[in-house]
Amino acid sequence: MSEPEVLFAVRGTLGVITLNRPRAVNALTATMATAMLETLLRWATDPAVHQVLVRGSGERGLCAGGDIVAIYRDITSGGQETEEFWSTEYSLNSLIQSYPKPYIAYMDGLVLGGGVGISAHGSHRLVTTRTRSGMPETTIGFVPDVGGTYLLSRSPGESGTHAALTGEHLGAAEVLYLGLADHLIDFARAEELFVALETAPVDDILPGFILPVPASNLESWRAWLDDAYAHSSVEEIMADLNALAAAGNDEARAAVATLGKKSPSALKLTLASLRRAKNLTDLKEVLKQEYRVGLRALESSDFPEGIRAQVIDKDYAPMWNPATLQAVDMELLEASFASLGNRELKLNPRALSGAVE
Structure with missing residues (x-):
């Protein structure tokens, strides 16, 4: 018999959750x-x-995101399973943020997409020198979800806008700067920390494991990032980035090249989602917005096409529709944020009284 996809144990006074799909970098399933x-x-x-x-089990990371192969298969048959999966997943994200006990996320290795959702909302978020984290959804024609637009809309200046649109995998220094994690620790001492957590409160022992925070590239780029990404349209952002690139800014030139490969619709939806998320009061409201946008994305052509190109056929040549920013239907984009009626997200439907609300 195969092992469960996620393992649970209580060791001393520590509840341990181990994602257990190492060959899939612990990709999250329903x-x-x-x-x-x-x-x-x-x-x-x-x-x-x-x-x-x-x-996470294995050496590759906590969680590489949601199981997008399963989502791709579901899209081709109507998307009902993905809708139910996201409802549960977003309830989990909300529960983690409001959890009444310390929730310690060990964000070693790959921590992408859905992996961010089960870690970056926790009370104690630990990265290592091996951490590669981010929200790469625009690469597959999708939009950051699992509270990603909540987190990145609250990052310093426009650094979160840059991270969300480019979808880049970021190291510990950038993850800490963006506010997706709290502390850097040595992965070689992780097991020592875990054993100590079995009998001692995290706040008592964690200071002995924390390493100095390294310098962040995003912080050093803050001035031009804030100027270039402050606009309300992706076209204006691209124009500023192109001007910076022409003036010799290599990082801006790299951003232009990266953004040029993304789904134009996903870029515009992501920017609109970030701007709206910044003005919403809490994570729950943002998750409801992401759910609306996500369900509309299931009906689009770019989302399944992006998954096909990246993980099914692996030709890395998606045919986006529309293919340019100028051709994106703004009325259709705005409709992505409209109410779902009786399909609106209902968070924590099985929550225990007083546990999360």
Whole structure:
């Protein structure tokens, strides 16, 4: 028999969640999200569990995101399973942010997309020198979700806009600067930390494991990033980046090349989502917005085409429709934010009284 996709254990007073799909870099499935939600709800009121640790099995990372191969297969048959998966996953993201006990996320290796959702909303978020994290959704014709637009819209200046639009994989210094994590630790001492957490509160022992924060490129680029990405349209952003590139800014030139490969519709939807998310009051409201946008994306052509190009056929040559920023239907884009009626996201439907609300 194969092992479960996610493992749960209580060691001393520590609840340990181990994502257990190492060959898929622990990509999150609906089964895993449901199991995590149910277990966290139970542990929230269990006096034997004082704090929770989430980690990934294997050496490649905590979680490379949602299982987009499963999403691709579901899109071709109507998307019903993905709608249910996201409802559970977003409830899990919301629960993590409001969890009544310390929630310690070990963000080693790859932590992308859905992996950010199960880590960056926690109370204690730990990265290592091996961390490569980010929200790469524009690469597959999608928009940052799992609260990604909430987090990146609140990053310093326009650094989060740059990270969301380019979808780049970022190291520990950038992840810390963006506000997606709290502390850098040595991965070689991780097991020592985990053992200590079994009997001692995280705030008592964590200071002995924290490393100095390295310099951030995003912070050093802050002046031109803030100017270039402050606009309300992707066309204006691209114009500023092109001007910077022409003046010799190599980082701006790289950003232009990166953005030129992304879905034009996804870029515009991402920017609109970030701007709206910044003005929403809390994570729950942003998750509801992301759910609306996500379900509309299931009906688009770019989302399945992006997955096909990246992970199905792996030709890395998506045929975006429309193919240019100018051709994006702005009325259709605005409609992505409209109410879903009776399909609106209902967060934490099985939440225990007082545990999360």
